[in-house]
Amino acid sequence: MSIxxxxxxxxxxxxxxxxxxxxxxxxxxxxxxxxAVVVILAFSIFPLLASLYVSLSRLGFSEGGVELKFVxxxxxxxxxxxxxxxxxxxxxxxxxxxxIAVLLVIYGLFAVLxxxxxxxxxxxLGGLAGRVVTTAIAGALVWLIVNTILTSxxxxxxxxxxxxxxxxxxxxYLLGLGLALLVVQHLPGRRFFRVVFLLPMMITPVGxxxxxxxLTDTSKGPLYPLWAHFxxxxxxxxxNPWGARLAVMIGDVWQWTPFIFIVLxxxxxxxxxxxxxxxxxDGANRWQVFWRITFPQILPATTTVVLIRIIEGxxxxxxxxxxxxxxxxxxxxxxxxxAYTIWRALDIGGSAAVAYMLxxxxxxxxxxxxNLFRRRVTAMA
Amino acid sequence: xxxxxxxxxxxxxxxxxxxSCTSGSSNNTSSSTNFxxxxxxxxxxxxxQIAEPLQRRAPDFEKLTGAKVxxxxxxxxxxxxxxxxxxxxxTNSYDATVFDPQWMGDYVPPGYLxxxxxxxxxxxxxxxxxxAPFFRDFSATFKGKVYTVPLDxxxxxxYYRKDLLQKDGLQPPATWDDYISIxxxxxxxxxxxxxxxxxxxxLAMKRSAQSYWAWISIAAAYxxxxxxxxxxxxxxxxxxxxxxxxxxxxxxxxxxxxxxxxPPDQLNNDVGDSRGLFVTGRCALSLDWGDIGTLAIDPTQSxxxxxxxxxxxxxxxxxxxxxxxxxxxxxxxxCPNAVNGVNHAPFAAFGGxxxxxxxxxxxxxxxxxxxxxxxxxxxxxxxxDVTIGKTGFNPYRTSQFTNLDNWTKAxxxxxxxxxxxxxxxxxLQSPNMVLDLRIPQSAFYEQTALDQALAQFLAGEIxxxxxxxxxTNQWNSKTDEIGRxxxxxxxxxxxSITK
Numbered sequence: 001m002s003i004x005x006x007x008x009x010x011x012x013x014x015x016x017x018x019x020x021x022x023x024x025x026x027x028x029x030x031x032x033x034x035x036a037v038v039v040i041l042a043f044s045i046f047p048l049l050a051s052l053y054v055s056l057s058r059l060g061f062s063e064g065g066v067e068l069k070f071v072x073x074x075x076x077x078x079x080x081x082x083x084x085x086x087x088x089x090x091x092x093x094x095x096x097x098x099x100i101a102v103l104l105v106i107y108g109l110f111a112v113l114x115x116x117x118x119x120x121x122x123x124x125l126g127g128l129a130g131r132v133v134t135t136a137i138a139g140a141l142v143w144l145i146v147n148t149i150l151t152s153x154x155x156x157x158x159x160x161x162x163x164x165x166x167x168x169x170x171x172x173y174l175l176g177l178g179l180a181l182l183v184v185q186h187l188p189g190r191r192f193f194r195v196v197f198l199l200p201m202m203i204t205p206v207g208x209x210x211x212x213x214x215l216t217d218t219s220k221g222p223l224y225p226l227w228a229h230f231x232x233x234x235x236x237x238x239x240n241p242w243g244a245r246l247a248v249m250i251g252d253v254w255q256w257t258p259f260i261f262i263v264l265x266x267x268x269x270x271x272x273x274x275x276x277x278x279x280x281x282d283g284a285n286r287w288q289v290f291w292r293i294t295f296p297q298i299l300p301a302t303t304t305v306v307l308i309r310i311i312e313g314x315x316x317x318x319x320x321x322x323x324x325x326x327x328x329x330x331x332x333x334x335x336x337x338x339a340y341t342i343w344r345a346l347d348i349g350g351s352a353a354v355a356y357m358l359x360x361x362x363x364x365x366x367x368x369x370x371n372l373f374r375r376r377v378t379a380m381a
Numbered sequence: 382x383x384x385x386x387x388x389x390x391x392x393x394x395x396x397x398x399x400x401s402c403t404s405g406s407s408n409n410t411s412s413s414t415n416f417x418x419x420x421x422x423x424x425x426x427x428x429x430q431i432a433e434p435l436q437r438r439a440p441d442f443e444k445l446t447g448a449k450v451x452x453x454x455x456x457x458x459x460x461x462x463x464x465x466x467x468x469x470x471x472t473n474s475y476d477a478t479v480f481d482p483q484w485m486g487d488y489v490p491p492g493y494l495x496x497x498x499x500x501x502x503x504x505x506x507x508x509x510x511x512x513a514p515f516f517r518d519f520s521a522t523f524k525g526k527v528y529t530v531p532l533d534x535x536x537x538x539x540y541y542r543k544d545l546l547q548k549d550g551l552q553p554p555a556t557w558d559d560y561i562s563i564x565x566x567x568x569x570x571x572x573x574x575x576x577x578x579x580x581x582x583x584l585a586m587k588r589s590a591q592s593y594w595a596w597i598s599i600a601a602a603y604x605x606x607x608x609x610x611x612x613x614x615x616x617x618x619x620x621x622x623x624x625x626x627x628x629x630x631x632x633x634x635x636x637x638x639x640x641x642x643x644p645p646d647q648l649n650n651d652v653g654d655s656r657g658l659f660v661t662g663r664c665a666l667s668l669d670w671g672d673i674g675t676l677a678i679d680p681t682q683s684x685x686x687x688x689x690x691x692x693x694x695x696x697x698x699x700x701x702x703x704x705x706x707x708x709x710x711x712x713x714x715x716c717p718n719a720v721n722g723v724n725h726a727p728f729a730a731f732g733g734x735x736x737x738x739x740x741x742x743x744x745x746x747x748x749x750x751x752x753x754x755x756x757x758x759x760x761x762x763x764x765x766d767v768t769i770g771k772t773g774f775n776p777y778r779t780s781q782f783t784n785l786d787n788w789t790k791a792x793x794x795x796x797x798x799x800x801x802x803x804x805x806x807x808x809l810q811s812p813n814m815v816l817d818l819r820i821p822q823s824a825f826y827e828q829t830a831l832d833q834a835l836a837q838f839l840a841g842e843i844x845x846x847x848x849x850x851x852x853t854n855q856w857n858s859k860t861d862e863i864g865r866x867x868x869x870x871x872x873x874x875x876x877s878i879t880k
Contacts, residue, residue, distance in 0.1 A: 236645035327588035329840030345829035
């Protein structure tokens, strides 16, 4: 059977379909985008807004359910100015000469950077305003860090978390880069070590925390003979605030160095050989090859992996929770652990307020890092 | 007619059989009912203690009744909020819980727990009246109704190495000063012959663990001297905390001294660590619930079998005079219950793990859950469990105190059993026993505010005065947030409990 349609009938059908088709075309974008929008709204925006509301409320239990009482910025005020201020921001004490010197150096550096941008050819009003705000916030954080660490004061969970991120990410980067450079050399066993170096990343963080809990115990555990050999069995370094923080940082470095290692290894292995060979032919030594050829080429990967680690580093919780329960005192407590301990006592509003403060700090650091550093590096590359 | 008679006879016989079966089952234990196809989800804290006996006896219970028991465990510090959020959000993922009866103040008023009053009265196998009155009234009852089945009896007491003290001519500690001097005497000496330096005292002092009860055990001696109803946490006139006065300061001072007479990583030790150290012979003294007594007779881990003595919590010869807010020497007015001039205030820390049932579970599951709790608490099972160290269950039934057979069968000498049970009995019978806090959000007062301040004090982050101020401010802030009068009423109501 065949179907024969007259040209007129086809034209009529086409003219009928045209507006329908156009309508469908117009609606198609909505149909395709809507599921994604709904998913994002449901899983990202809604929890974000809901937790914002929770951070402005106090949770109470009533017959058969819960009730949220709106308390405005009460939970934030408690953290920044109230009863939880020493826990969150720490305790400041009068500056020592060392502290003053450090502050002067850092503030001087900030001033030079701002001045250079203001006098530079690429300045814009928006860029300058952004940098002034960034500098002001960074200056306040530096002031807090110096006043709580380089004095007889005590750092709060905000400063402790910043210290974790700064130290952990720096050391992880240096070690990860060193290992990646080592593994690309044609050394015997490189394939084996490539796998071995990755293992810590595969272990659950709670497992790592228990492992380090055993290793740091000087009175028993697998390292007991070592501690005994040096006569250190009566010394506990995890009951000293900085000793405990160091133990947490060592654990974190051990676990996450492989992540940086694998990313940088991939970046180094994909580099073209021609440039290196040309440099060697031109008489460049190993250091010059690394510093002038390899390093600039892996900078984009470097900045990305460092950004990921900074964001992840701010969320550290497993290690201090299992290794020391945030102790001694509150010495090893990170922001996430702080939020968790408050949440455990069912102060859900206070916990959400801490979580929001963490979000603000991570967003500030992340945006500053992308704006001031990463874009420039990517552009250079 | 004959056929009719025959049918009638058969019918009468059948009815008689059914009636006899029914009346027979009503006299039986609730655990003999058939619960085939029912699963009971029981949540408790990550063991091995407490979870172990539940897991071990679950298959036996299943054989007996057909009900499957699924034991879910969560870390102790998470249990309170996990339960509360589960109930409040109506997730209802648990049918029963073995929990801290202190939390009834938060769980009962919103109607999350099943009223068990009728069930305990009807269940002959539970032998309710065999449970010591204090545990029936404190651990099981809230505002006149029964909500839990006690599975454990909790008092903190002091354990000492009998062999060492006898050898050096020392008496068990009667006061906290005695405790410190004995601890100092043995600190750094080899106490178990392994050539290593050992410790005068081993306490749990880790943060976010079960450490803060030890400080309350010390403070109680200074803060409460006029009987249970005086209370050791708040002033019963105005709900002002008793945490900023010379009594609390003396207790903090003792606590700080003890943090330095013990293993080097004492600040990172939980009760599991301190118990392990004591039963392996590395400590001369320790402060704990009844657990060390039973762990010490466990041949698989103990190196101090029959070398352990137990005494009521040490006391103080000077107590807080609330009229002057100063420490004063004990006299007949200030310390009416003193023994040899020493005020003892044995602390019923925690109150004992108890089982409760989720009101929202189905009727059949609730019946099965109650049958399981009843089975666990019944004298036959519990009498055995309280003698096993790893269960974490300590004696709470009269029969467990009077019948020494189970104890001697478990490996305790008659002398050691009398010693151990005597220490618990003298705590239980003390007119100056200190009741643990049971008011709304008691978990915040103890587990969060007190625990954190004590940890900061031990770590040197805050001074003694700052510690007292911090605890007081945080407690006052929470009291005002919840409502001072309501909290005061709840506190006074909890103190009126008869023993």
